[in-house]
Amino acid sequence: MTTLRIAWRNLGRNRKRSLLALGAIALAQTTLVFVNGLFAGSYDQMLQTITGPMMGHVQVHHPRWREERAVDLYIDRLDAVRAQVGAMELPMSVSPRLYSAVLAASGEKSEQPADAEPAVIVGVDVSAESTRDGLLESLEPQDRPQGNKVALGRVLANRLNVSEGRELAVIGQDVDGFPASDLFVIAAIIDSPVDLVKTRGVVMCFHTAAGFLAIRDQAHEIVIRGSKADQADELAREVAALPALSELEVLSWREAMPEFSRMIDMKDWFDMIFLAIVFVASASGIANTSMMSSFERTREFGMLLAIGMQPAGVVRMVLAESVFLGLMGVLVGSLVGSALVLLAAHTGINYAALAGMEAADIAFGGISISYTIYPRFEFRHILFGFIAVAITSALASTWPATLAARLEPAKAMRL
Amino acid sequence: MIGRISGRYALRSLWRHPRRTILSMVGVGIGVAIGLIATSWMRGGTEMQIRAVSESGAGHLRVVPKGWTARRENTLRLPDAPAIDGAVRSIPAVELAAPRARVNALLAFGNRSAGVEIVGVDPEVEQRANRIVFKSRLAGRYLKPGDQNTVVVGRTLADRLRVDLDDDLYVTLSGPDGVRSAMLSIVGVLSTGARDLDAGICHVNLEVMEKISGYAGIGEISILLDDYRRIEETRRELGRQFAGLEVLSWKEVNPGIAANVEGDRGFMRALVAIIIVVVGLGIVSAQLTAVMERRREIAVLTALGMRARQVVGLVVIEAVSVALGGSVIALCIGGGVAHWLATRGVDIRALMGEEFGFGDVLLDPYIYGDFGSWIVFYALAVSVAATVAASLYPAWIASRVEPADALRT
Numbered sequence: 019m020t021t022l023r024i025a026w027r028n029l030g031r032n033r034k035r036s037l038l039a040l041g042a043i044a045l046a047q048t049t050l051v052f053v054n055g056l057f058a059g060s061y062d063q064m065l066q067t068i069t070g071p072m073m074g075h076v077q078v079h080h081p082r083w084r085e086e087r088a089v090d091l092y093i094d095r096l097d098a099v100r101a102q103v104g105a106m107e108l109p110m111s112v113s114p115r116l117y118s119a120v121l122a123a124s125g126e127k128s129e130q131p132a133d134a135e136p137a138v139i140v141g142v143d144v145s146a147e148s149t150r151d152g153l154l155e156s157l158e159p160q161d162r163p164q165g166n167k168v169a170l171g172r173v174l175a176n177r178l179n180v181s182e183g184r185e186l187a188v189i190g191q192d193v194d195g196f197p198a199s200d201l202f203v204i205a206a207i208i209d210s211p212v213d214l215v216k217t218r219g220v221v222m223c224f225h226t227a228a229g230f231l232a233i234r235d236q237a238h239e240i241v242i243r244g245s246k247a248d249q250a251d252e253l254a255r256e257v258a259a260l261p262a263l264s265e266l267e268v269l270s271w272r273e274a275m276p277e278f279s280r281m282i283d284m285k286d287w288f289d290m291i292f293l294a295i296v297f298v299a300s301a302s303g304i305a306n307t308s309m310m311s312s313f314e315r316t317r318e319f320g321m322l323l324a325i326g327m328q329p330a331g332v333v334r335m336v337l338a339e340s341v342f343l344g345l346m347g348v349l350v351g352s353l354v355g356s357a358l359v360l361l362a363a364h365t366g367i368n369y370a371a372l373a374g375m376e377a378a379d380i381a382f383g384g385i386s387i388s389y390t391i392y393p394r395f396e397f398r399h400i401l402f403g404f405i406a407v408a409i410t411s412a413l414a415s416t417w418p419a420t421l422a423a424r425l426e427p428a429k430a431m432r433l
Numbered sequence: 434m435i436g437r438i439s440g441r442y443a444l445r446s447l448w449r450h451p452r453r454t455i456l457s458m459v460g461v462g463i464g465v466a467i468g469l470i471a472t473s474w475m476r477g478g479t480e481m482q483i484r485a486v487s488e489s490g491a492g493h494l495r496v497v498p499k500g501w502t503a504r505r506e507n508t509l510r511l512p513d514a515p516a517i518d519g520a521v522r523s524i525p526a527v528e529l530a531a532p533r534a535r536v537n538a539l540l541a542f543g544n545r546s547a548g549v550e551i552v553g554v555d556p557e558v559e560q561r562a563n564r565i566v567f568k569s570r571l572a573g574r575y576l577k578p579g580d581q582n583t584v585v586v587g588r589t590l591a592d593r594l595r596v597d598l599d600d601d602l603y604v605t606l607s608g609p610d611g612v613r614s615a616m617l618s619i620v621g622v623l624s625t626g627a628r629d630l631d632a633g634i635c636h637v638n639l640e641v642m643e644k645i646s647g648y649a650g651i652g653e654i655s656i657l658l659d660d661y662r663r664i665e666e667t668r669r670e671l672g673r674q675f676a677g678l679e680v681l682s683w684k685e686v687n688p689g690i691a692a693n694v695e696g697d698r699g700f701m702r703a704l705v706a707i708i709i710v711v712v713g714l715g716i717v718s719a720q721l722t723a724v725m726e727r728r729r730e731i732a733v734l735t736a737l738g739m740r741a742r743q744v745v746g747l748v749v750i751e752a753v754s755v756a757l758g759g760s761v762i763a764l765c766i767g768g769g770v771a772h773w774l775a776t777r778g779v780d781i782r783a784l785m786g787e788e789f790g791f792g793d794v795l796l797d798p799y800i801y802g803d804f805g806s807w808i809v810f811y812a813l814a815v816s817v818a819a820t821v822a823a824s825l826y827p828a829w830i831a832s833r834v835e836p837a838d839a840l841r842t
Binding site: 034035039042045087089090118119120121123133134136137138179189190195218309311379384 | 467505543689
């Protein structure tokens with residue numbers, strides 16, 4: 019207790035220097051908490067897109083579908099498959115999808131020749147996809163696809179120069195290779211984080227798509243959402259064991275998108291690397307201050323030793339001082355950093371706009387990754403800082419203190 | 434005279450506390466080294482991405498018809514293309530100028546179909562200007578000048594259509610006069626290794642493009658320069674020559690990647706700045722200690738006629754010496770790591786997986802750090818600026834020492 023009191027008083031004695039060291043540590047910790055929060059937020063967004071609208075937790079396909087994405091590589095006897103998956107005990111949603119490459123053009127008459135754009139029909143179970151994490155989550159009930167009403171991806175709509183309420187002409191082939199074409203009404207324009215939907219998607223209700231493609235009781239993809247994304251592998255195993263799915267490919271999102279799965283797993287390493295960089299830098303600043311103040315007090319330590327303080331007591335005192343200062347710095351930094359994270363989590367941070375760029379997103383591996391990041395607060399980031407600072411300041415001060423404590427009091431006082 | 438004295442005095446006082454001086458130097462050195470390494474990595478990454486974007490079809494610069502930016506309409510064509518082409522090639526910074534024309538189409542084979550953007554190219558130029566051609570594995574052959582109704586497609590596209598060499602694809606597109614169709618024979622299949630990218634490759638000769646689409650001429654000239662740092666100057670030059678056209682840089686053609694490059698650059702700079710500030714606070718504290726314990730000396734010097742300006746100079750000279758020492762340490766650590774980054778490179782496949790497609794851009798699997806004479810300037814400039822800035826407050830304190838007060842205590 020006495021040691022602590024002396025340590026506290028010593029810090030107060032050189033207030034400027036204590037404040038400078040405290041500021042350095044606080045700044046480092048603020049940066050750490052904020053940047054790691056930013057990482058966490060952007061990974062969350064990626065994970066949410068993958069396990070939400072894009073993949074769900076588990077997907078079922080024809081074994082060759084992912085390679086070829088051809089209209090005739092479908093899951094047959096859909097009703098039987100759905101019934102078996104639906105009868106499983108786990109709580110989940112099951113939603114079939116149809117895909118087909120087509121050409122889309124504005125259906126309105128105009129002076130200029132109509133430009134056609136490659137597009138993809140995405141036939142979905144509208145009610146299943148309108149729930150949380152579904153492909154149509156963002157749409158108001160009246161804007162949802164229904165009958166010949168479709169939702170069009172934002173980029174495709176811009177390229178075709180069409181808007182809500184206009185007609186859309188679609189030309190393609192049905193499942194047997196016969197030409198197929200139809201007119202649809204654009205009910206909504208959607209900004210989806212799924213790149214395919216955003217850049218090429220003509221999202222319509224499952225039955226409309228099935229009619230266009232002359233498909234019955236079949237689907238190209240079944241999206242299954244369980245209760246937790248990290249239990250996807252087990253869910254996939256259980257689904258794969260169902261007899262009706264024995265000929266099909268059943269993959270969890272981790273198996274279907276190994277590169278993202280790996281990236282998400284690597285996030286913890288990024289956090290640590292970043293922690294190391296910030297703390298090597300700040301340690302060289304903190305250590306500097308703390309070692310200097312210990313060295314210049316060699317004479318004072320000699321005095322304390324001379325009046326009977328144990329060498330271990332001297333080391334303890336310096337250690338307490340330095341760790342005390344460090345922890346106060348971390349505390350301030352954690353408070354400021356957390357406040358910034360919480361504030362930014364509310365408003366979002368536009369990474370591109372920070373650099374004066376206008377782009378809203380970047381496509382990578384089928385996901386349209388938004389440049390607007392909502393940082394997420396994670397308590398362990400604060401914990402990392404506490405541990406790192408405690409170790410740094412302890413190491414930086416014990417060395418000079420130990421040197422001093424080992425000296426003969428008389429010698430130390432003469433230095 | 435007095436300047437020389439304060440210089441010598443400064444060095445002597447640094448030498449009187451070698452441990453403190455060395456600690457300060459190491460602090461500055463590590464901070465600047467981190468900045469150096471981050472900058473080397475960032476410059477290397479930026480250069481790789483610019484090279485990848487420009488060689489994947491965007492060009493460093495691209496000349497397009499007026500109105501292209503607003504509509505991004507593939508069927509717009511350049512008026513009087515040969516004259517533009519000639520003028521572009523006459524600019525010395527231009528290494529390659531690739532004329533292209535695009536049209537959207539639906540390819541079909543049997544009951545399989547796929548929507549793509551068909552690109553009409555000059556085969557000889559394309560093989561040098563487009564990495565999607567020259568970095569891919571090619572089955573069969575690439576297009577030749579004078580080819581009739583031939584097409585080269587990506588591997589994924591071929592698999593999806595279930596076609597291979599010598600198969601005939603049925604093409605449907607909307608031309609100036611309505612829906613048109615044609616048959617094209619596959620002579621080559623390209624595979625870059627990135628599945629999404631390979632699903633979008635479909636090249637034909639410019640003449641074939643004119644014939645099947647009904648749109649005459651070319652839609653763009655993509656320009657590769659000998660050095661990406663000459664983009665802005667060349668762009669102004671082209672802008673002067675072609676007032677009726679749009680001249681775009683890769684940033685406008687591919688704003689997604691541009692924002693990535695710029696965002697990363699801003700982020701890195703902010704981090705380096707914070708690290709330097711943290712280290713700087715350490716220097717402030719060290720300098721302050723040095724000033725406070727020399728109050729009496731400074732008081733004596735002031736009493737002997739040294740001016741406040743010279744006292745400030747004294748502290749700043751000390752700071753510059755620390756900075757010089759720090760930059761040597763930064764060069765040893767940072768320069769070493771940057772050299773390693775530049776020669777060994779970092780395999781980003783570990784980060785991004787086996788596919789290096791970023792949208793329609795084919796990335797390199799390695800990032801090489803940038804290493805050059807800039808490292809020396811960077812180390813010197815950043816250490817001196819940071820250390821001198823950090824010494825201003827202690828210098829101000831030193832210049833305000835009242836001789837009488839200081840000597841009496």
